Amino acid sequence: MWGVAVAPASATATGPVIFGTITTPEDEPVEGVTIDVAGPDGFTGSATTDAEGAWEVQVPSSGTYTIKLDESTLPEGLGLAAGSERTVTAFGGKVRVQFPTGDSVLEQSSKIDQVIQLTVDGLLLGLILALGAVGLSLIYGTTGLTNFAHGELVTLGALTTYFYSAILGLPLVLAAAAGLVTCGALGAVQDRVLWKQLRRRGTGLIAMLVVSIGLGIFLRYLFLFLFGGGTQQFPEFSGQAGLEIGPVSITPKAIIGALLAVAAILGTIYWLLRTRMGKASRAVADNPALASASGIDVERVINVVWILGATLAALAGVLTGLTSGVSWNMGQQILLLIFAAVTLGGLGTAFGALFGALIVGLLIQLSTLIIPPELKSVGALVILIAILLVRPQGLLGRRERIG
Amino acid sequence: MDFNQIITQTLTQAIGVSAVIYCLAAVGLNVHFGYTGLLNFGQAAFLAVAAYGLAVSVSRMGLSLWVGILVGIVAAILLALLLGVPTLRLRADYLAIVTIAAAEIIRLIVRSVTFREYFGGSDGITRFADEFYALNPFSGPIDLGIIKFSQNDAWVVTVGWVLIAFTSFVVWSLMRSPWGRVLKGIREDEDAVRSLGKNVYAYKMQALILGGVIGALGGFMAAIAFQSVQPDTYSTEFTFFVYTMLILGGAARIFGPILGAAIFWALLVFVGEFLNEAVNKGVITFLTNTQVGQIRFMLVGLGLMALMIFRPQGILGDRKELALDAR
Numbered sequence: 001m002w003g004v005a006v007a008p009a010s011a012t013a014t015g016p017v018i019f020g021t022i023t024t025p026e027d028e029p030v031e032g033v034t035i036d037v038a039g040p041d042g043f044t045g046s047a048t049t050d051a052e053g054a055w056e057v058q059v060p061s062s063g064t065y066t067i068k069l070d071e072s073t074l075p076e077g078l079g080l081a082a083g084s085e086r087t088v089t090a091f092g093g094k095v096r097v098q099f100p101t102g103d104s105v106l107e108q109s110s111k112i113d114q115v116i117q118l119t120v121d122g123l124l125l126g127l128i129l130a131l132g133a134v135g136l137s138l139i140y141g142t143t144g145l146t147n148f149a150h151g152e153l154v155t156l157g158a159l160t161t162y163f164y165s166a167i168l169g170l171p172l173v174l175a176a177a178a179g180l181v182t183c184g185a186l187g188a189v190q191d192r193v194l195w196k197q198l199r200r201r202g203t204g205l206i207a208m209l210v211v212s213i214g215l216g217i218f219l220r221y222l223f224l225f226l227f228g229g230g231t232q233q234f235p236e237f238s239g240q241a242g243l244e245i246g247p248v249s250i251t252p253k254a255i256i257g258a259l260l261a262v263a264a265i266l267g268t269i270y271w272l273l274r275t276r277m278g279k280a281s282r283a284v285a286d287n288p289a290l291a292s293a294s295g296i297d298v299e300r301v302i303n304v305v306w307i308l309g310a311t312l313a314a315l316a317g318v319l320t321g322l323t324s325g326v327s328w329n330m331g332q333q334i335l336l337l338i339f340a341a342v343t344l345g346g347l348g349t350a351f352g353a354l355f356g357a358l359i360v361g362l363l364i365q366l367s368t369l370i371i372p373p374e375l376k377s378v379g380a381l382v383i384l385i386a387i388l389l390v391r392p393q394g395l396l397g398r399r400e401r402i403g
Numbered sequence: 404m405d406f407n408q409i410i411t412q413t414l415t416q417a418i419g420v421s422a423v424i425y426c427l428a429a430v431g432l433n434v435h436f437g438y439t440g441l442l443n444f445g446q447a448a449f450l451a452v453a454a455y456g457l458a459v460s461v462s463r464m465g466l467s468l469w470v471g472i473l474v475g476i477v478a479a480i481l482l483a484l485l486l487g488v489p490t491l492r493l494r495a496d497y498l499a500i501v502t503i504a505a506a507e508i509i510r511l512i513v514r515s516v517t518f519r520e521y522f523g524g525s526d527g528i529t530r531f532a533d534e535f536y537a538l539n540p541f542s543g544p545i546d547l548g549i550i551k552f553s554q555n556d557a558w559v560v561t562v563g564w565v566l567i568a569f570t571s572f573v574v575w576s577l578m579r580s581p582w583g584r585v586l587k588g589i590r591e592d593e594d595a596v597r598s599l600g601k602n603v604y605a606y607k608m609q610a611l612i613l614g615g616v617i618g619a620l621g622g623f624m625a626a627i628a629f630q631s632v633q634p635d636t637y638s639t640e641f642t643f644f645v646y647t648m649l650i651l652g653g654a655a656r657i658f659g660p661i662l663g664a665a666i667f668w669a670l671l672v673f674v675g676e677f678l679n680e681a682v683n684k685g686v687i688t689f690l691t692n693t694q695v696g697q698i699r700f701m702l703v704g705l706g707l708m709a710l711m712i713f714r715p716q717g718i719l720g721d722r723k724e725l726a727l728d729a730r
Contacts, residue, residue, distance in 0.1 A: 064524070064526060087516055087519075087524070089526070146496045146499065146500075198712065201712075203711075203712065206442065206495065207711050207712075207715055209496070209499070210646065210650065210707065210711045211707075211708050211711045211712060213643050213646070213707065214647075214703075214704045214705065214706070214707030214708035214710075214711065215704065215708055216704070217640070217643060217701075217704030217707065218701050218703075218704025218708065219704070220700075220704075221697045221698075221700040221701040221704065222697075222701055224697050225694055225697040225698065225701065336503060336504060336507055339500050339503070340500075340504065343497065343500050347496070347497075372515070372516075372517045374515050374516060374517065375512070375515055375517060377507070377511060378508050378511050381504040381505075381507060381508050382508060384501075384504055385489055385501055385504060385505070386489075388489050388490065388493070388497065388501060389488070389489040392489075392492070392493050392497065
């Protein structure tokens, strides 16, 4: 996406111009690189970069064009950082196409190094998914609600952090903390105002599922209304150079994010296994009536679970925002992957959700070794369906849950 | 404020092209969700495979439109089998998640650059339905005073409503047959039906196929009406809107999806036209036209919540019949 920027359109009678400049990572122009353009109605054209590294192809009409850089014409030791093929849609005017270059050593890195890099990327993604999945799973376990508005909790975390940092001007760390507290509080409010009332009315679980879809639609368009359709970056740490650790390239913010995610997950596990409230939440998940009869305040436990779930989701939102920006539908985009993680691990088991999320994250990144990156989510979803065929209760789920 | 224009637009859209498409999708979904209790959240996928089956057959393989429709129906049946085999034995929410996943898989594949030469990427495929318009008996636009259609829309809407009437009749007669009673039985209590010796799995599969094929008819109408198929039309949000219509009109009722789709579109268009007109004429100054569109969808979300909480049986429904908690 970022490789293609549409220049201000100037009306030309002769059709659009596709152009660009090839430079080395050190901003030295590269001369003599061949670029081929293919388009509708059998159009083909080609250009060679000049002494300034610039190239330009005049195309006959508006339409979609495929631009290919001939890698054999690049100088020795120089490779492409983001592939050699671009597809652009030109509507008159000029369209800039960029081919960022990098060391070809990285491009031709061995299969093993690629696997290591993708494994690290996959674990990072898996940790973010786990934050969403554990919260979703806890809420499902204690209340039976399949919450289709959970993605909006993720978005809310990123948006509140963006609000505190970019608009109120707090440092990002404080802003994120304030965002998490806000989201936890809003999670409690959401439970009190909406879900608690529905439970009291005896609303069925499927009906609540549909209510959560309605809430999700409402919140998404509210976010769009308030935030606009663009993707924004947090004011700090947006462009950060990667550290090279052995064969792995990783940004410091990703390392800190991963550590935070691990800490949050370990904290949740400790809470579940060791604290009174956590044990109570497992009792409620097991049998609400029995838990209530043995003196556990079920509604209070559920409220705490909502606070925890909303805070974990918000953290997932902040971490996603750090790496790929903040947008109004970012939560919706990862909701399906979170669901895949939860289903894979077994609905309603928090450990299963953690386990499932890491597997989904790894699968998504490692699948790019064999399938095009744009289809990586497809691979993960297909595997989700395949696993349901073989082991419908999920990897860590119990047989009775599948009904 | 031009109220005449607002009312004309509202009434036209209530029975117009979009209402027809959503209505067919809702009639199909009614078989799944209303009568059988299947939580199919991938109805958009049935429309998508049908529309793409048609478009690819005609524009990529040079087949006739009618062969394309056959291809689309076969694709919808295959999709139903593919979705049903892993999930119909499982609890309701598994089907929900898998159907959503399947709809996304199909959308991501048809919009990918990798398969661009077959499906046209995010631009989709255009101009493949000339054969349909060649049969158009209308010689000019239709203007009934308060309802206006262009020549082509009039033809699409006519065929669409004939299809709606036909499919509704089929659903009506099937649901009062022994076969339909078994479906309703499955919705109410699967184990009871099983104890009577019925093969629940096979019945669910047949229901999934029937509803899917009716949805596919909606996909054909969508592809033909706009002479184009685009992947992002068939998003999960589409399915959610169909659910809203179905619940609004009343699930497990023959006229539920029809009334629901008409009222949904009438309200959506009315709110949009009214607010836009108010913004354009300077009556409302704190909104822009883009924001009006967003407010409309916020209202859809709130409406779906309110309906489900306060009147889950919708306008026509019978609360006793619709036990939404068959899990």
